[in-house]
Amino acid sequence: MQTSAQLQRSSTAQTVINQSSASTDNYNYQPQESRYQVIRRNGDVTPFDQAKIVIAMTKAFLAVEGEDAAGSSRIHDIVNALATNVFNALVRHMPESGVTHIENIQDQVELALMRAGEHKVSQAYVIYRAEQQKKRAEEESNSANVVTQETRHIVMLDGSRCVFDPGIVESEIHAAVDGIDDVDADKLIQQSFANVYDGMSFDELNQAMVLSARGLIDREPNYSQVAARLLLNNLRSEALSCVYQRAMTLDSQSMAESYGDYFQKYLHVAAKLELVDEELLNFDLAVLAQAIRPECDLAFGYLGLQTLYDRYFIHTDGTRIELPQAFFMRVAMGLAINEVDRESRAIEFYKLLSSFDFMSSTPTLFNSGTLRPQLSSCYLTTVPDDLKGIYAALGDNAMLSKFAGGLGNDWTPVRGMGAYIRGTNGKSQGVVPFLKVANDTAVAVNQGGKRKGAVCAYLETWHIDIEDFLDLRKNTGDERRRTHDMNTANWIPDLFMQRVVEEAEWTLFSPEDAPDLHELSGKKFKQAYERYESLADSGEIKLFKRLKAVDLWRKMIGMLFETGHPWMTFKDPCNIRYTNQHLGVVHSSNLCTEITLHTNSDEIAVCNLGSVNLAQHMRGDQLDHDKLERTITTAMRMLDNVIDYNYYSVPQARRSNLQHRPVGLGLMGFQDALYQKGLSYASEAAVQFADDSMELISYYAIQASCQLARERGSYPSYQGSLWSKGILPIDSAKLLAEQRGNYIDQNLDSLLDWSSLRADIQQHGMRNSNCLAIAPTATISNICGVSQSIEPTYQNLYVKSNLSGEFAVSNWYLVRELKELGLWDEVMVNDLKYYDGSIQKIDRIPDDVKAIYSNAFEMDSRWLVEAGSRRQKWLDQAQSLNLYMSEASGKKLDQLYKLAWVRGLKTTYYLRSLGATQVEKSNGGATGIANTVTQATEPQVCSILDPDCEACQ
Template sequence: MAALLSLSWLDRVAAGLPRGPELLSRLWQDPTVRGAAEADVESAALQAACGRVHEEPAYERLAARLVLRRLYREVLGTPEPEPEAYRRAFVEFLRQGVRCGALDERLLRMDTTLLARALEPGRDSLLPLVGLCTLLDRYLVREPTTRRLLELPQFLFLRVAMGLSLREEQPELWALRFYHATSQLDYLPSTPTLFNAGTPHHQLSSCYLSDVQDSMDDILRSCVEFGQIAKYAGGIGASVTKLRAAGSPVRGINGTSSGIVPFVHMFDALIKAISQGGRRRGTLAVYLEPWHLEIRAFLDLKKNAGDPYLRAHSLNTALWVPDEFLDRVERDEPWYLFDPQYTPELPELWGQAFREAYRARVLDAQSGRIPPSAWRVVGARDLLREILATLQETSHPWLAFKDASNARSMLPGAIHSSNLCTEVHLPTSPEEVAVCNLASINLARHLTPQGVDEAKLRRTVHLAMRGLDNVLDLNLYPTERAKRANLRHRPVGLGLMGLAEAFARLGMRYGDARSCEFTDRLVEFLSFCAIEASCELAAQRGPFPSFGESRWSQGLVPFDTLEDLHRLRGQVDVERSSSLDWDALRRRVREGIRNGTVLAIAPTATISLIAGTTPGIDPYYANLFARSTLSGKFLEFNRVLVEQLQLCGLWERVRERLVEARGDLSEIEDVPQTLRDLHRTAYQIPPEDYVRVAAVAQKWVDQGISRNLYLQDRSLETMERTYLQAWRAGLKSTYYLFMAPRMYAEPSTVHVNKALRKLRWNLEEPQTCTVTCEACSS
């Protein structure tokens, strides 16, 4: 113990933490630390601190500081570098990175000494433990051959900022602005930008959308393009609706088609083979419209049982659902399935045009003008129940809504699918592979006790929009079709993360009237500022090339397109009020806007870990849970709840019961009812509240929203009601469906058995989250 007490560096690591001396005292009592040789104390202390996070969340900060010591030692040769040494090392990092081929040589053309002086090493402490480990494992630059670490967190933020500024007239000025915003976690670009900005392989875009045509040449071309896109960290959404069904004639060879499944299986094998150097898995989602003759084989793709050659376990599946199908579900009418070789017009149509063409094809089938082998009839509601049962079993297929997506599009052309995470909605064609470039505002960094700091949020939105627009011109495009589409439409997707944290800090319950009103006004402001910023960029740089063909040129804004959806359906279940001067902005839009799209709310599954906030618009999964990622398993907790319990003097009294209950406050009577109501977690929130929050946000968003759903009730009736509500409310898409587990294992961190308590096999209890979303490009 005396030897440990002489380790003054441990005191410095704990300096400034709440009850730092007490934390160290308890840490020194840990057998792992007490028995360690002095040279191994740091590793033992890290292990012990991670194991005690459940009893005192401040140990998470202590563990993060210990990880930083390791990082500094590896890169700088000392665990406690002086700030000036940290800054000087950045210049050498750039030189070394260029020499070994890890960095773009253009970075050295900037005033690197000036930029290095702006580095703030203390901002490393803003990163949570899971975020820091995520950066260390996959984002920080390494020497290509030896894999030796070259980069530190502040180096990364400045490297990315410099990479985004390469084509600016004042690159140092804008690099500093991007650096200060991202290093303070005010906003973060998407994963591909963080990976690749400032490197020789500057593929910075997140999402690619492709419409696979019904020919062997195009299928094989798509396969090559998907491989190139996945290689450089892009996620892919691909429509396979046009591929003819199994048994359909192939006249060129006087044979028959093998159908969609073998080609999807081929895409699955391709995407499984690409892991981006172990940094992230290759990612692809295939979309199908539910009138396709092979819909049932498509539903089986993600099932565990069955012929492995008829399965596709590595990619994701989604349905591109037209209103006609759900109208027939509500009326409990028949639904006709067709071979697309005989209905080639249907993938290109939506709304009333689709409805008329589909009904004409039904008459063709009934009158014998379509061969009996090329169509089939099922009950619409029966098919929806099959879809929902498969969704419950496999979390697939996701459901996205074709007509809402097209009716509310601001760009010319038909939208044939969404993307990997269902928030990108862009037109595709045989000549164009759509591309979207993403970034997300960290709402938690824009809060005051009274609400949102709108002046700061406006500044951040304008800066983020400039960075996104820069990506379009800096990007390394994997294919010519992608380059053509991106430069013609210049779409970007600015989103947000930390909405649930904002609700908790401002005393709002997820999905109640106050939180929905807050979301409505917040996303309205976000939309207004993003459009405003894009208009300013257009005045400087010119509007996007297809502006004259777009609805922007008519002086319309995304909010206006709700009326088009209302006319199409007769009703959209979302409140239509606004609070800002949209007429003035419409006049500016008519003069020109730089970007064909401006908003898309991604799930931010990975960058929210780095930012230390809640993902996208999702709630807290639980108030305490274990998160599994490619970087390991981490115990996470609702920091807002812990702070509030500590203010009430309740934390130490209830923390063990909170761990035992897996973060569920509902049965802990010592916690005030107001806190129990405020901190409902994922499975305790009614599904209609998820839809309401997404609906008021979607009315302002020109692309889509990645909307996860969590259901306590496993009945198909509840699922059907929820998805029909999402459709009626005007959502463009939904994402994963999570069902509450039926049981969970005994916690190992509390003395359940020693207290002679029964292990709770509760059918309505949320389980530790083991779902990873590393496929997300955001």
């Protein structure tokens, strides 16, 4: 019989095998073609042979499990799967052909074993490498036939072949480490020399230096900055050679002197290639060139710069022609294109972006200044209940997705299974078959070829098809009724939650029998719903289903646990607190659950996003209020400019956006700010900081919109809004309390003088119907080098995968703290790897440090809800609030989501849970928050979700 540990290892192995089989197709690995080569340690280049990886890993497994395990099918399967994963990681940045060093291969083997949870095998492999290194050293000391570096040749950018000059490597690495602490130039130089082979191209030499630095990031986070600087050399070579039409490269000092000239030439080249709008050439380019700050290029970490290179920089035939500061200036120019003094505004916007104080959302970064400036992040639609309208909505989905928009679809109006169809005298198949088409449309139409199409379907909890809707993401059942590529979310009225708590019955209807339920909320919804229940009881409504509310709730919780979907979002707070409720109803949220705007047959709601970097506004352990105000004032102007400049692929989106002008200012780097304050996320002090910081951001954003209204006028639909009635977000939170009665418990304290701002709004109006929404920032936070959005630290050490391969990322705040305590050494690095980035079981680390650097799975999830509740009172929209649970159960989830509802949250986002092997190594988190009401049945299946949703940002 297998032990618990063996079963967990088997489960992890099967996951690796499944992932490997799914990913192998992407690279079409054909070893007989020998498309990839390996640099041996003596400088020779030989064909890549995956069998050697299999042999080395098998030896490591046998060293741990003993010779009796030889021939084990489990070892055979997982070793082959891991070897394929290693190959995929190596060739991710060279899909056609390429060369890699033997040491890089072995580093990837070690990472693959770590990721698979095979830590003892990983240790055995490390020992094996060390023994082999010792053996080689002995052999080399006895050998007189060592190949010298001078015998190797480099193919230069112009195609000429010359003897390798070690001085090239030495000078570039010394320049890259200049001013950076705790990095070893000599070690990087030696590792780079080891990667040199005869006939190596100049670009490959540069890449070898990058890889040498990248491989040391897990041991010293400062190597991330070194790797970024070395990568920058590659970018300069690539961009300058393309722009100037000749092979060339410049060092940092020379580049600083030439950046302005390059910038002007780059714009002319890009315009000629129809990659940017020719209108950019009508700016005073000399003035803008003078404003460029080349030194900002040195602020990037490796992940941030590599992310820009892989996904954002303008390119032609795969060659990037855009350098970082040209990229930021191009984005700023697009956002300033309609300004009167557009050079001054472009420089103002550029400074905000290049300093990382604020970052626009991904669509804005992709498309600003281009021929198709689709800059908006999110689109919300309502799908009508007729065949022509349904397919028109799917067509809108395709057009919006094509230009990088994330979609939220309200499907509640579509009649349910078994409903009568007058035109054919038949019965409806319900909403699910159409959701399958929506799913496949998102797959077929990716977002400009830059990221996957992404859509979320919303359905209200009273819809007759809700139970089938809950099953959409299951891995079993009829595949024609499954949507594996589409997100789903429950749109839950308060009345349902009340009946769950009261253990009362709940009735499901088809929307054509109860049409106004879709348009009502709060007490009006309750009255109408009870009337329809009476009609069902009297036989006047034929198609309905009655069940216990708690049974449906348990299924909702169970499917969330099993599949991660549907997400829990709450209809009533979104509508009762909606600023423009005089014009329509909020029928859904968006792809990432932070946007709450009304939709109808004539309007597709649009939101334009950007995020303040909270970490950049800390001075010591305090927020810099003056800087925060300056940043937000400029950021709100940038967001408002998006609305007029934006390209709209469907007319309903243009109509809605120009009428209401909503924007969504959010934040990122919240966890970084807590580290700077020395606070644990799981603490009352952190909850209070979430409250105070969000109040400031809300105040300055609303103030900025009011100032824009004074300059440009209020948004057209302002009259009749909550703003026009003097009702601000904090006031609308009180409206929700009035509607809910005893079913809400939300802190409504405030610190600032809102009365004076309220008076200004009454006098000047508001430029934007909505100002605030906290998006996930998964990608833009990587660019800025800070924690995502309002997220706690996922892990203190983890393996990051991107287009350029896999590498370790460590929490540099923790590393700095451990250095100050004299605890950062090779042993600590190995301990962090063994415990998957957790420090809770490392005895020599003090308890106060453990509290501050607990990861997301080591804290009680209810702290996230409490912090989210404090933020929600200041938000006129919502927040992408992920919830984490190391050992999820039905009871815990029941309590958690009821707490979210009682605390006044509008929406929640992903539920992230750990697999068995990770749970085994984690210990419990903080306590201290009261439990909530009743229980739910405990589901049995756990899911591990991707920590990097990049759908919205």
